[in-house]
Amino acid sequence: MANYLVTGVAGFIGSHVAERLIERGDSVRGVDSFTNYYARSLKEKNLSGLMENHRFVLDELDLSTSDLDSVLKDVDAVCHLAAQAGVRASWGRSFETYTDCNITATQRLLEACKERSLARFVYASSSSVYGDTDDLPMREGGTTRPVSPYGVTKLAGEHLAVLYHRNYRLPTVSLRFFTVYGPRQRPDMAFNRFISAALSGRPIEVYGDGRQTRDFTFIDDIVDGVVSALEKGPPGEVFNLGGGSRVSLNEAIDTLERVMGMKIERLHGASQKGDVRDTLADSSKARAELGFAPSVGLEEGLAREFEWLRSL
């Protein structure tokens, strides 16, 4: 059984990954700085199933400033999910938070790991590193030209991970997640906002014409990909993890109406700076090398996110 460091453990993806590792008998040291991007109470709720477990330890610290040696003690592999997320909020003064959390924190963690004999260092990258392209599906070797400051910081982190592999043989593996959804999805993300609004009888705001498309990926499928990368990801490599459910936002809302059994009132607002028009992953490399086989379709995944939000 291994001892994992999971950063961003109180977040949407981090809490699910930690639970999976604990369930299968591993130990997890979780790190989170509880940034104020969204409510601390939601993050504490994400952790509620973990806190009682004797194989789980939580450290509240900021990766961009804290000493990291103590948290890395006896760690076999690192799963670095901590980040300042959110594409549309990364302009203006808040960019500094993105550089601190996504670049400086990643560089500091890589530095602290470089002389250790870790089995893996998995880095959470993003589909937003690609930017706008007509060359779909997006392939790992394709052009990366982010259209949001957030995407720039995630791409910088990814480059750093590759550099520490080349120069220090740190076994880094980067995973480009494609719009992840499901229970515990962040409250700023589309489906959480839409379901919450509909549950309280409010209209939703669709940015732009709603014809933008996303390769939505269900959380359990992402966790499968992360765990597999921690075990057998080829060092120095980058992988797309996409769910294979590419639909337009309008189609996704139609599906949500069926799942919720109600009409959702749609207001159209301006399209947002930093949003890419379309995403679609070519996940064949992850399938071949990580055994990645997403199995939850959009309707089932939305039903599970709806059940979660309804039960809160």
Ligand code: UGA
């Ligand atoms: C998501 C995450 O928020 C990023 O952190 C992640 O890096 C990225 O996926 C990724 O794939 O790499 P995004 O695709 O913008 O980013 O996900 P959502 O927030 O779920 O938005 C999906 C679409 O719905 C976007 O076109 C957005 O503009 C739209 N939207 C969102 C609305 O029309 N209305 C809203 O209230 C919220």
